Amino acid sequence: MPEHKLLLGTEDAWSSVDGKKLWSRPGGSPFVHGAIVVANQWDPKTRTNTLLGLDPRTGTERWRHKGLFSRHSPQRGQTMRPDAPLIAKVNGDGAKLVRIDPGTGRTGPVLTLPEKHLLETYCVGDLVFAVCADRGVDPKGGTPPDKRRWYALESAQFGEA
Template sequence: MVANQWDPKTRTNTLLGLDPRNGSERWRHKGLFSPRSNIRDHTPPPDAPLIAKINGQGAKLVRIDPTLGRKDPVLALPEKHLLETYCLDDLVFAVCADHGLDPKDGDLPDKRRLYAIELAQFGHP
């Protein structure tokens, strides 16, 4: 089970791996943003790949072993903003853009790019 811990004072995010049986902490990684590693309306199995965004560093993703918390090498995409990610089998879909949400009305950028990335590209066997 994965949880996010946001600290408004330092404006940092911490990703926590929790034991689903008792809620105890298994691992933690500072500077990672909430993973969106499942298809909408679909709960992933416990061993499903966990893909997280590196907070504040453009469109950079990292794969994490959900049980051990081990991080694979960082995968950088050419855009400046990562809008969302989803996993389907051995593919990670990342929606990116050159800028984020419009600060005035919260609309998504008109020019977005969809990347389909094989899990093997994250360096995990």
């Protein structure tokens, strides 16, 4: 959004040009992906996540996917390349990933990895890196899993979104 150079907080968007608050939307860890803002919305009652695609100018919802979560983002403060794949975790057991077309919200087929837990995803160019483990992070002490495995997948393996 060139006229404002959008700054994102945990729920709010501001203009870095004049500091004006542009919109507010409950959700977690929003990031810019090409021409859209992607945000996670957690419902503690149902313990489910909904992935949202938001208009960067208004915060208006363009699409939503219940049961998907995205940790896939660049380093803080950077914008995803418009052609970078948007990969989301499918909530539930196992390491399941799906590709989403950021502009339309269409999803491709689910890709299942042979691991129990998916910790993170990263994209570099046309490669998707998935960090998987034998278990999740211990919620009490924050102890990381014992065994981790990295997968490097070509975005073409996810099919068309």
